[in-house]
Amino acid sequence: GNSVTQMEGPVTLSEEAFLTINCTYTATGYPSLFWYVQYPGEGLQLLLKATKADDKGSNKGFEATYRKETTSFHLEKGSVQVSDSAVYFCALSGGTSYGKLTFGQGTILTVHP
Amino acid sequence: GAVVSQHPSRVICKSGTSVKIECRSLDFQATTMFWYRQFPKQSLMLMATSNEGSKATYEQGVEKDKFLINHASLTLSTLTVTSAHPEDSSFYICSATRGQNTEAFFGQGTRLTVV
Numbered sequence: 001g002n003s004v005t006q007m008e009g010p011v012t013l014s015e016e017a018f019l020t021i022n023c024t025y026t027a028t029g030y031p032s033l034f035w036y037v038q039y040p041g042e043g044l045q046l047l048l049k050a051t052k053a054d055d056k057g058s059n060k061g062f063e064a065t066y067r068k069e070t071t072s073f074h075l076e077k078g079s080v081q082v083s084d085s086a087v088y089f090c091a092l093s094g095g096t097s098y099g100k101l102t103f104g105q106g107t108i109l110t111v112h113p
Numbered sequence: 114g115a116v117v118s119q120h121p122s123r124v125i126c127k128s129g130t131s132v133k134i135e136c137r138s139l140d141f142q143a144t145t146m147f148w149y150r151q152f153p154k155q156s157l158m159l160m161a162t163s164n165e166g167s168k169a170t171y172e173q174g175v176e177k178d179k180f181l182i183n184h185a186s187l188t189l190s191t192l193t194v195t196s197a198h199p200e201d202s203s204f205y206i207c208s209a210t211r212g213q214n215t216e217a218f219f220g221q222g223t224r225l226t227v228v
Contacts, residue, residue: 004156036219043117043206044219089157097162099147099210099217105156 002027006090006104013080013111021075021107023064023090031092033057033066033073034101038087047075047088049098080111115141117209119220126197126227134192134223136207142187143209147217148180151204163190197227 007022025031035047035057048057053068062077073090090104116139126132136146145164149157161177163169163184171177179201181193190209194201204224208217 041221043119043221044208046216049216097145097210097213098215099145099208100159100162101147101157101208101217102159103149103156105154 002031002092002094002102004090004092004102004104006107008105008107010108010110013109015082015111015113016079017111019075019077019080019084019109021088021090021109023073023075023104025071025073025090025092027071027092027094027102029094031094032098033064034091034093034098035062035064035073035075036089036091036103038089038106040086044089080109082111082113085109085111115139115209115211115218117143117207117218117220119207119223121223122221123224124226126225128198128227129196131193131195132197132225134194134205134207134225136190136192136209136220138188138209138218141209141211143190144187144212145210146184146190147208147210148182148190148192149206149208151206151222157206160192194225197225199227201225202227 003026032051034049036044037047048059050057050066056065091101118137120135148160161169161171169182184190206222208219
């Protein structure tokens with residue numbers, strides 16, 4: 001079956017530091033890959049997605065590249081802000097429904113001024 | 114983006130009682146809604162998929178008689194935890210999509226505590 005493995009957290013960074021959160025997956029076929037973010041007290045929001053190999057998803061300074069050869073979808077941001085503090089979830093969808101998702105365990109990111 | 118509202122956000126109930134959680138798409142018609150459960154420090158686990166007007170499809174290991182799902186309209190799905198027990202205490206999250214290959218929008222989640 002499908003599975004997603006995410007870097008263990010929590011991750012604590014200073015403002016303007018470089019961020020990487022690792023994500024690898026196991027899936028049959030050609031899944032679509034997603035990063036969701038959950039800010040304190042809110043629901044999950046789609047941050048970015050990639051639907052085929054070598055696609056790069058990007059949003060709000062975050063980016064992730066769909067690497068089929070390494071089955072990875074690592075999240076990066078060059079300079080984090082305090083407002084980026086949240087829980088980040090890597091997820092995949094194995095079929096045509098982007099709603100039926102397999103999630104990683106989530107990574108808590110805290111950014112200090 | 115579209116808004117999905119979940120209610121209540123928190124509920125405490127006594128063991129043996131039933132609890133209903135509502136998931137509403139406020140500004141779009143949701144052809145499909147999904148229910149997830151999240152244990153502390155763990156990932157979200159898909160419980161079931163519901164399509165308007167038809168029976169929900171449950172994931173392996175999820176008791177359909179325990180977790181009743183009704184998707185009576187294109188804007189409302191409900192999850193009823195029947196005869197709740199302390200082990201049912203968890204964070205339940207719903208999501209909704211407009212159709213295939215479209216983004217899923219999530220509710221804020223419901224924290225259920227069974228005492």
